[in-house]
Amino acid sequence: MGLDSYYNSYDYLFEHKDSIMKFFNRSINNQLGKTKATLIFYDVTNVYFETALTDLECGRQQMDFQDRLQEEVQLAYESGELDAACFDKEGRLVPGQKTDDFIKKIQAQKIEYLRMRGPSKEHRFDLPLTSIALVINEEGIPIDFYVYAGNASEFKTMAASIESLKQKYNVKESIVVADRGLNSAANLKMLQSNDLGFLMAQKVSNLDQKTTKAMFDPEGYVPIIRQGEEVARFKVVKDWTKKGKRKAEDTKCTLVLTFDKKRQKRDLAVLxxxxxxxxxxxxxxxxxxxxxxxxxxxxxxxxxxxxxxxxxxxxxxxxxxxLAGYAALVYKNAPNCQDNDAVPDGRLAAAYHELNQIESCFRIMKSHLGLRPMYVRNSNHIKGHILICVIALGILKLLQWKLNKSGTPLTISEIIRALNSATTVPIKSGDELMFLQCSRPQNIRKGLERLSQEELKAELAKRRKQPNQLEILFKTVGLVPPARLVNLKEMGRCLGVRLTTEEAIPELIKDML
Structure with a gap:
């Protein structure tokens, strides 16, 4: 199986992306025993490519751009935006005010080119980027993802993501949790129109004068006590108006003002x-x-x-x-929920802090799952590559959920380290194919770089006393870890698959023997 075959598989993955993600979600819901997500976490990151040129500079359009352009033309004709005079006998657009405005609108949608330079999350402004919007549930397991041009605005792409999510999964009466980078009056109004609630961070630096005065006024704050000491406090402002650029975008919601002493100390140190x-x-x-x-x-x-x-x-x-130590959240339940006017409780306040789960998801895909840098250039292949990373992330998160449920929690790094240790070497013993367990060389300082020699020794000694993490993983998924040396049939039994003949072994392994 050559490298071209692997690249060609990306075309299949792209073509069937929606059906794969729907099947994945059904399987996850069966495992979790859930039918719908009450909290949806949404965030955007971007990834860079190992190339200096953007798609625009290369003249490389997205693979499906012509089809999407034709759909936009058809919609514009049906809506009256373009009339018959805008087309020649072959059906092509002719120059004119209406067609020029239409082309500018298409260019603003950023659908022609995918790999473009933009504001990089990792400060790689010299390389072309692609933006990825990820949606996860409360357990941190991906629900869906969307891919946009590297220069596309997060504010503007959120509406397209939510609309697609609603159509594919009939998501409604859920609360969308996002950071302040996506908090705009237009997006809040859009979520409400899609029968969704929201919980987002709100900048305290651009609050109106009246709200700022209320924030600094100690009256009305509810203290948060830990171990007999006040560590933070919050104040709820009902019927607060998030103002938009247009009056129609104004949204009434609940504003939660918070003050945290630990955050104040950090903010002052940064200043x-x-x-x-x-x-x-x-x-x-x-x-x-x-x-x-x-x-x-x-x-x-x-x-x-x-x-x-x-x-x-x-x-x-x-x-x-x-302003050091102060922060704010805006909250509103879905329009059709019965408890629409309820003040956000501790669970909702804590829900926003769980948003760091999605940041963790991005880090896992980038550092452990090979999300970036990307080496593919075809837009379909790019999306197929991202799909593989998202599915792999979902499997890891599901495994972590099962470990937590069984009372043997492991971090993602521990799970990956344990899986990497599960290596075997195929050997011939007479006429029989055998598998010998072996260990890979490991960088024992990975993740422990700041420890001194004595601290490192103590940490490694502590790990040796802990239960074998690979055995924990096998047990959690209902499998039996193989012995040090096993034959083909025993290996199949341990892995829960049928391996009864050597024909079941890939040609790559046979070539190694």
């Missing part, structure tokens, strides 16, 4: 680091552009464009110091 960084760059004579975030936001310059740093913007610095 001090920024301050020292600005002073260092001032001494170096570095120029900066005015920015609203990051260390450059507290840099003082005399120009509205790029200019030399003149020092610390004390007014901005003090405003950020005052």
């Amino acid at each position: 001090e680091v920024w301050k020292q960084l600005v002073l260092k760059k001032q001494a170096q004579g570095i120029k900066v552009k005015p920015k609203s975030s990051g260390w450059a936001s507290i840099a003082k310059t005399s120009e509205k464009t790029e200019a030399r740093i003149e020092g610390i913007d004390e007014e901005t610095f003090e405003a950020k110091r005052r």
Whole structure:
């Protein structure tokens, strides 16, 4: 089986992506004993490619672009956006005001090219990117994913993802949990129109004057006590209006203001680091552009464009110091839920903090499952590659869920380390094919780089005393770990498959013998 065959399999995966994900979700729901997700976690990341040129620079359109373009043309004709005068005898678009506006609309949708440069999550602005929107359930298991151009806006692609999710899985009366990067009045209104609730972070730096005053007012806060000490507090503001660019986008919801002492300490420490960084760059004579975030936001310059740093913007610095420790959430249940006016309880407040699960999912796919860098260029192959990574992530998360349920929890890193240790070597013993367990060389410092020699020895000694993690994995999924040396039939019994003849062994293994 050559490399081309593997690449060709990506075409099959792309073609059947929706049916594969639907089957995967049915299987997961059967395992979990669930019929619908009450909380849906949504976030977007991007991945980079091992190439310097974008699809635009290469002149490489998405494989399905012509079909999607034809669909858009047909819809525009049926809606009256384009009339018969916009087409020639062969049905091609002719130049004109209407067709020019239509082409600009298509270009704004970012559907022609996939690998494009954009704001990189990993600061790889020099390489083309592809954006991935991932949807997971409360257990951190993927429900679906969507792939967009690397220069597509997260704000604008969310509506397309949610609409597709609703159509494929009939998702409704669920709460979508997302970070503040996706919090816009238009998106909140869109979720409500799709019969979904929302729980999202809200920036406290751009609250209106009345709300900001209420946030700093200690009256009305409910303390959160741990071990007899107040560590945080929260205040609920009902019927708060999230204002949009247009009046029609305004959305009434519940605003939850929070203050956390641990967060305050961290925020103040970050500000001090920024301050020292600005002073260092001032001494170096570095120029900066005015920015609203990051260390450059507290840099003082005399120009509205790029200019030399003149020092610390004390007014901005003090405003950020005052906001240290404060955060906010906006919440509203699905429109048709009976408890629509209920104040978010501890479960919902905790639900937002579970959003870091989706960040963990992205890290797992990038670091353990080979999500990036990508080496494929065909847009169908790119989506097929992402599908494999998402399914692999789902299997890992399901395995982790089963381990937790059985009372033998393991981290994803521990699961992967245990699976990597499950290696065998095929050998011939007379006329019989045998399998000998062997171990791979391991980097014992992986994940423990900051430990001293003595601490490393203590950690490794502790691990040796723990139960064999590979045996735990076998037991959790109802299998029996093989002995050190087994024949073909015994190996099949341990793996729960039928391997009764050598013909069942791939040609690759036979070539090794």
